[in-house]
Amino acid sequence: MGDADVEKQAPENGPDSSPPPEPTSRLGLILKVVAAIVVLLGLTILFFWIAVNPRKMKFYVTDASFTQFSLSNDNTTLQYNLRLYVTVRNPNRRIGFHYDVVEAGAYYDGERFDSANLMSFYQPRKTTTVVDAWFSGQRRLSLDSDEVVEFNERKGNSGIYPVDVKIRFFTSIKLGTMNIGDFKVKVKCGLKVPLSGSSAAGFTTTKCDVDFNPLLVIYND
Structure with a gap:
């Protein structure tokens, strides 16, 4: 037996024949x-x-009145002067809210007659902030004949007008030194606003609806 036989018996060192991972x-x-x-x-x-345990901020309109709310002689232009006060409550024990780019709109019969930019502010935990809004000027409205009659009847009878005030803003949540999110909030207040100098009773404090449902935040009312 020679070297050739030894070479025949030696195992071949070929490539790994195991299958690759799928x-x-x-x-x-x-x-x-x-x-x-x-x-x-x-x-x-x-x-x-x-x-x-975060909770939504709470909005209340605590006072509102018209010193002027009338139609022009041709019943096409609304002349108004509305002042209202909004109380904002942060009920949370651990978090604060930043209120930025705050805009309020005033609506009569579903039609916006004015808007106002309100102050931006930070609200610490367990605090209450009062914000005032003032709408004054004149605006053309598309009222039909029946709506004009209804408007004048309200002026002559109750002196109270239904007005919706809608507030929109962006908020972030402050927890310790962290500011979390940049969320859009919508607030709607359905008001019965008296005209000053009429026989109407005073304004009744009204709670507003707050639409605030940011992603990944669980709120308790």
Whole structure:
């Protein structure tokens, strides 16, 4: 037996014949890791907000009156002077609110007759802020004959006019040193506003509806 026989008996050192890992198994592993991270992050946020127990801010119109609210001789132009006071309450014990780009609009019979920019402000936890809004001027309205009759009847009878005030703004939540989010908030106040000098009773404090549902925030009313 020679060297040739030894060479014949030696194992060949060829390439690894084991099959490569399937791409689908790698993809499945990646998806599982991503899903686990998402679930963990979601649970962290959930427990965090439950511990903070955030509540919506509350809006009330505490006073409102017209010193002028009348139609021109041709019944096409509304002349108005409306002043109102809005009380904003932050009921939270741990978080504050920033109120930015605050705009209020006044509506009669579903038609906006004026808008006003209100002050931006920061509201600490468990505090109340009073904001005033003033609408004054004149505006053409598209009232039909029946609506004109109704307008004049209200002036002659009750001296009280239904007015919707809608407030929109952006808010962020302050928790400690962190400012979280930039959320859009809509507030609607359905008011019965008396005309000064008429026989109408005074204004009744009115609670407003607050539409504030930012992503990943759980609110208690």
